[in-house]
């Protein structure tokens with residue numbers, strides 16, 4: 267089932283994800299729904315905060331990236347990308363590997379119409395658990411590493427606009443204000459003013 271994607275201005279996008287302790291059917295269903303939602307929205311990644319849950323969980327699918335952008339190894343091996351995608355990462359922690367940074371244009375499903383250049387470390391190592399709780403180490407460079415960092419940021423309540431330069435923020439200002447207004451409107455509709463008096 268596809269889920270509603272939360273938009274900039276909704277408070278959950280600023281919440282730090284809770285560690286996941288139970289690797290049960292509910293978690294597997296949530297990850298499956300997130301993958302379905304990511305695909306329906308043509309995304310390469312989706313974090314729990316983006317479907318309204320503050321959890322240390324995100325999904326990625328970078329199998330459509332050109333092979334030259336797919337520099338990675340998983341637990342010391344390089345399985346074919348189609349075997350490991352889509353991937354759900356639980357309780358992920360990101361370690362930046364020493365080396366250079368790279369700048370690339372990013373978008374985000376929670377920010378329709380907003381794009382901007384983001385500079386990030388080129389290579390990272392991610393420790394995470396799969397949906398059965400088994401621990402893994404994923405090392406990635408380039409675009410794959412960029413996607414992992416963008417999604418990990420979401421689980422920490424950090425958004426890609428936090429990495430924008432002040433000039434880029436000014437360029438996006440109108441769009442960001444529109445999104446914030448829409449989020450406020452939605453919140454108002456979801457909590458009618460006199461709901462506490464009803465049934466009294």
Ligand SMILES: [Zn+2]
Nearest residue numbers: 373374375376
């Ligand atoms: Zn995003």
